[in-house]
Structures are given as structure tokens and as C-alpha cells.
Amino acid sequence: xxxxxxxxxxxxxxxxxxxxxxxxxxxxxxxxxxxxxxxxxxxxxxxxxxxxxxxxxxxxxxxxxxxxxxxxxxxxxxxxxxxxxxxxxxxxxxxxxxxxxxxxxxxxxxxxxxxxxxxxxxxxxxxxxxxxxxxxxxxxxxxxxxxxxxxxxxxxxxxxxxxxxxxxxxxxxxxxxxxxxxxxxxxxxxxxxxxxxxxxxxxxxxxxxxxxxxxxxxxxxxxxxxxxxxxxxxxxxxxxxxxxxxxxxxxxxxxxxxxxxxxxxxxxxxxxxxxxxxxxxxxxxxxxxxxx
Numbered sequence: 585x586x587x588x589x590x591x592x593x594x595x596x597x598x599x600x601x602x603x604x605x606x607x608x609x610x611x612x613x614x615x616x617x618x619x620x621x622x623x624x625x626x627x628x629x630x631x632x633x634x635x636x637x638x639x640x641x642x643x644x645x646x647x648x649x650x651x652x653x654x655x656x657x658x659x660x661x662x663x664x665x666x667x668x669x670x671x672x673x674x675x676x677x678x679x680x681x682x683x684x685x686x687x688x689x690x691x692x693x694x695x696x697x698x699x700x701x702x703x704x705x706x707x708x709x710x711x712x713x714x715x716x717x718x719x720x721x722x723x724x725x726x727x728x729x730x731x732x733x734x735x736x737x738x739x740x741x742x743x744x745x746x747x748x749x750x751x752x753x754x755x756x757x758x759x760x761x762x763x764x765x766x767x768x769x770x771x772x773x774x775x776x777x778x779x780x781x782x783x784x785x786x787x788x789x790x791x792x793x794x795x796x797x798x799x800x801x802x803x804x805x806x807x808x809x810x811x812x813x814x815x816x817x818x819x820x821x822x823x824x825x826x827x828x829x830x831x832x833x834x835x836x837x838x839x840x841x842x843x844x845x846x847x848x849x850x851x852x853x854x855x856x857x858x859x860x861x862x863x864x865x866x867x868x869x870x871x872x873x874x875x876x
Contacts, residue, residue: 612679651693659793666867710869721855733852774837776818816846
């Protein structure tokens with residue numbers, strides 16, 4: 585007897601796995617800032633993200649920069665396109681990330697992912713990436729013997745211990761003129777200043793990127809954290825925030841030197857101009873947010 589072999593046809597249903605959703609803040613408030621204040625600040629205490637008096641360009645720079653910790657924002661020349669109000673209109677943001685987000689600096693990568701989602705939702709932000717050749721600066725030692733300047737001193741402050749001791753309490757506002765023990769501040773006046781406490785050289789390079797409007801790459805070879813105090817003429821720096829509408833920027837002091845001279849004389853560092861291929865975030869679309 586011949587047995588008939590039945591070929592069974594097995595139907596396989598392939599279900600595409602859902603795309604992972606970007607993390608979002610549990611709740612967020614976005615409001616225009618009309619205070620006319622000079623101070624601009626971004627903090628990430630506990631499970632919150634807080635931005636005060638900042639333009640959309642700064643928020644994009646944070647959201648698409650290196651998450652750290654510590655987070656490092658994009659330089660101005662790594663953001664292209666977008667409406668003109670991105671650099672002039674100022675906003676306040678208070679957002680809550682949720683209990684499963686690590687507090688303080690450890691939670692920065694998650695909070696910045698949430699910031700991307702917030703910018704997409706509230707500002708209708710759309711971007712794409714391009715590779716372009718552009719001028720950059722390389723941060724180097726100014727002296728062949730490696731001697732540092734008088735205003736660049738090694739720091740022994742344990743910033744993680746300070747953050748742990750503070751717990752969920754927000755950081756205290758800096759006292760005018762004082763160096764933050766674990767942070768940085770830029771002052772604008774007849775003599776501009778950059779004062780920073782317990783900062784690494786890559787972090788300093790990132791600050792200089794924001795001030796000069798050009799990518800700064802660290803090639804100092806210096807490890808560890810440093811206290812920085814540099815004073816200079818900030819009149820021609822692309823990255824310093826403009827004064828509020830109706831207020832003139834103070835004229836520079838007659839004896840104020842350029843940032844580039846100040847870095848060499850006061851810190852023992854220099855900025856060497858070079859060209860490199862860089863990743864650029866191109867703004868395709870952005871809209872004014874609805875106030876809440």
C-alpha cells in the first residue's frame with residue numbers, strides 16, 4: 585500500500601516588534617521668560633530638569649550634546665538652520681522625570697533623552713544630522729615645559745560626595761563673584777570672566793566651545809579636575825549671551841585682554857585653529873510653543 589505523504593504548510597506570522605518609545609517627562613511646564621534677566625541656568629537636581637531664561641538653541645545644544653555625566657552641550661557651529669527666534673526668545677522649563685530616573689548627574693542621559701521628546705512635542709522640533717568640514721579649535725598646553733598658568737589649579741573637591749550629601753535638595757545659587765565648587769559661571773561686564781570649580785579639561789573645552797561658537801577638542805593631556813579663573817574681553821565672542829533688549833553690553837575695560845591671550849597668560853593653555861569633519865545637527869522645523 586502506497587502511503588501518501590501530506591506536506592503540511594506551516595504559516596508563520598511575523599509580528600514586527602514595536603519601536604521603543606523615547607522616554608518622556610511625567611509632567612513639564614514651558615513658559616516664555618520676559619524677565620529681562622542676564623542669568624541663564626540649566627539644572628538637573630533630583631528627578632527634575634530645570635531651565636531658566638534660555639533660548640531654544642541652548643536647549644537643542646543640551647539635548648543633542650554628550651549626555652555625560654557630566655553632560656556637554658554642542659558648540660554653536662554644530663547647530664545649523666532654524667528660525668531666527670531660536671537664539672533670541674527665552675524660555676523657562678520645569679519638568680519631572682519620574683522616580684525611576686537616577687538623581688543628579690547620574691540621571692542626565694535619561695533626562696536629556698526626555699528633553700529631546702519635549703522639544704519634539706512642544707516646539708515641534710525636527711532635525712537631521714550631516715557631516716561637514718569646519719574650523720575647530722584644539723586646546724593645548726601653551727608652554728613646551730608643560731608649566732600651567734597661575735589661575736589653573738588642581739582641585740581636590742569630591743563633587744560626587746557633595747552631591748550625595750545634598751541628596752534631593754536643589755543646588756544653592758552661586759554667590760556673586762564666588763567660584764562654584766563643582767560647576768562653572770560666566771560673568772559679563774567691563775571684564776568678562778569664566779570661573780569654574782573641579783572641572784576636567786574636556787569640560788573646560790566644552791565651555792570654551794560654547795563661548796567661542798566653535799568646537800574645542802581637548803589635547804592637553806591633563807587628567808583630573810581643576811579650578812579655573814580667567815578674565816578677558818568678551819566683546820567679540822560669538823557664544824556669550826546678548827544682553828536683554830534695551831540694555832547695552834558694558835564697554836570692555838581698557839586693559840582687558842582677549843580670551844585667547846588670557847588663556848595663555850592666566851591658564852598656560854592655548855587654542856590652536858584647525859579643520860576637521862564634524863557632525864552637525866540641522867534644524868528642519870521649529871515652532872513657538874504653546875504656553876502652559
